[in-house]
Amino acid sequence: MDSYLLDPLAALGRAAFAVCRTVGGVALFALDALSHLVRPPFYGRLFWRAFVEIAWFSLPVVALTAVFTGMVLALQSYTGFARFNAQSAIASVVVISLTRELGPVLAALMVSGRIGASFAAEIGTMRVTDQIDALSTLSTNPMKYLVTPRLLAAVIALPLLVLVADILGVMGGWLIGTYKLGFVSAAYLHSTFDVLQVQDVVSGLVKAAVFGFVIALMGTWCGYTSKGGAQGVGGATTTAVVASSILILALDYVLTEAFFAR
């Protein structure tokens, strides 16, 4: 009888301890990686390589996502707002939705799938093939070499990608607005810039930087702590993408509260 009562509690306790251990582990990992930002040597070449991988090679997928999102947003807004004769609000809805929410969140989710998975797989493979241990024996701190440049690159690259996504998303909305829904181009653009405020763009860019940090952190952490060969690396990759996607959505809410809640 006792075990029927205690077993679920014990399982709950173990799960709680595991969560605490993981959160603590990720926090210490992040602090260690950040501490190398101010401690030489610095690996500029690795930073640049990671930056190009994130910013340049993610550009097509982020651009396509942004353009189609802007287009769909314009179409759906029109369908809804036409019921209330509020079609003139479409441009403002598109630009505010994109800059504040959809631009950063969708770009981050796309980059998470591309880069988070890639970081986890690459570093995870290095872990299970002793390459990380080899770094230690070659007078190189693996955190400084593998993690810090990627974190920094992602924090800088994501806002730039989101800036491009914002522009392309608005352009997608403008295309649908002018060529399909019959808006006058100048009026649509006037409406767009009239409602847009600096805070809208800045909040989106800050979110992007935070999301970039989360993506790189989860990707590198999952890879760095992976074990068990190919299966372990596969699991690390999946965990990196799932965890960073959930964190992106959760942090989006937290940051939105921080920026816009009254």
Place this chain on the structure above:
Amino acid sequence: MRDMADPATRPAARPAVGAVPKIRMRGVRKAFGAKQVLDGVDLDVAAGHSMVVLGGSGSGKSVTIKCILGMIEPDAGLIEIDGKDVLRMSRGEREALGDRIGMLFQNGALFDSLPVWENVCFKLLAQNRISRTQARDKAAEVLAQVGLDGSVGDLSPAELSGGMQKRVALARAIAAQPDIIFFDEPTTGLDPIMGAVIDGLIVDCVKRLGATAISITHDMASARRIGDDAAMLYRGKIVWTGPAGTLGHTGNAMVDQFANGEREGPIRMELRR
């Protein structure tokens, strides 16, 4: 089970009286969960000697090396290099010590994102001891020492055969001219001839550098070729040390059983039936 007190054992690896061994381990213990992997390892490696550590799979050979390298923190015990306790060294001292150590990993552990020349000179580049231009020439020079053409330097590790990868890994281990080198199963996965070639290269490199070497292996032919001394690790303890040349007829039942690959003897494999 015989132990170090057994008259059949000969502590040949012990340095001369009064001399400080290059590497000294005393009572090193390490457990992973309930499994006691190292249970009081005592080992001396004399300067300039090549010590081979033997033992079955899972006997703790790799953990022993990783403890010396600082990759794993032992639960208890003493590890000294040149008389200095490595477990109590500051970060700076540890880094300085690491600069003097080379390691050949079992599977090579070459960085597949870098070309061979950058792998070979990785440590020298990391320490800013040479420029990238000089590194290419240096890599060609070191590759020649392990019997590889300089043109291999531009290839990716994935383009190399297993034997070539081992040679490149050896070149990487010796490029910074370390005075202590660790070899983790250097001939695993190689055919006997290539294994002998790698062993020959290891002996040449260690002698040329005047380095102290610790190798772990269960390849007896390799152990006899590359070792001056040998030690047998069994159930977390060093149960025998002696000249590597005597392996197979040491008089220690456990070592002889292991070296000759006999089913019957004091060593019982833990098999599930």
